[in-house]
Amino acid sequence: MSPGAIVRMAREAEGLTQAQLARRLGITQPSVARLEAAGDNVTLASLQRALNVMNRTLELRSAQMPSSVDDTQIIEALRLTPGERIERHDASYAEVRALANELQPQIARARVA
């Protein structure tokens, strides 16, 4: 959500008009309209001040990006010993290689056609 949208949603939640919020901030109604329409282009200080006059605080936090790792495959692998995992890899590689090399001519023919 953009900072401008946060201001608009907070104002609406407080039941304030843009003119009423403008009076609390000591600015004009068109300035509030511009603030809400500015999207991401609002400074942290302006956002904080706008929220404070509506008796709200701004909370910022950083969080890790969601992982793209499939835990279930790892959990399954962890049931094996390190050596068994390498042996399983060798077997899987041989299967995938055989399949890939078998399909390659068909894919090449399909591309030509």
Add this chain to the structure above:
Amino acid sequence: MPEWRKFAAGPILRRLDVAGVEFVVIGGIAAIAHGSPQITQDLDIVYATGAANLERLGRALQDLNATLRGVTDDVTFVPDARALKRVRVLTLDTDDGPLDVMVQPDGSTGYDQLLAGSIEAIVGGTAVRVAGLDDLIAMKKAAGRPKDRIYVEELEAIKRLSGR
């Protein structure tokens, strides 16, 4: 579309062990030993740089019919102890697939450090040393390629899921 070359880590590891080579497995195969579900197309090892070990590694590489990967001209290259003494990294093709041998990959200080943090893996009856999770994560972070970043995510997940 690139051809999938013959590759099996087990037979290469066995030949290195039979020759008495002191080495630690790193890279994709090490990540797989820890639980990564990925498929990799080569084996990476870090070796001890003592003279006797270079002799053993040189003999093992010749036994594996190792040649420089991607070199198609008629330059004769024998991966013996003398050659190993002069290089820090060799990317090779062997009878059992691609093998990269190196002295000090980015993110590590080399064999002694990796051996200290390593774990054991018994592959087809052969005991080999595999770089520990934290060392592996440090090396993958230092390498920094997109595929390394995926490995880092996986290795962090392995740490979390295995309580290490």
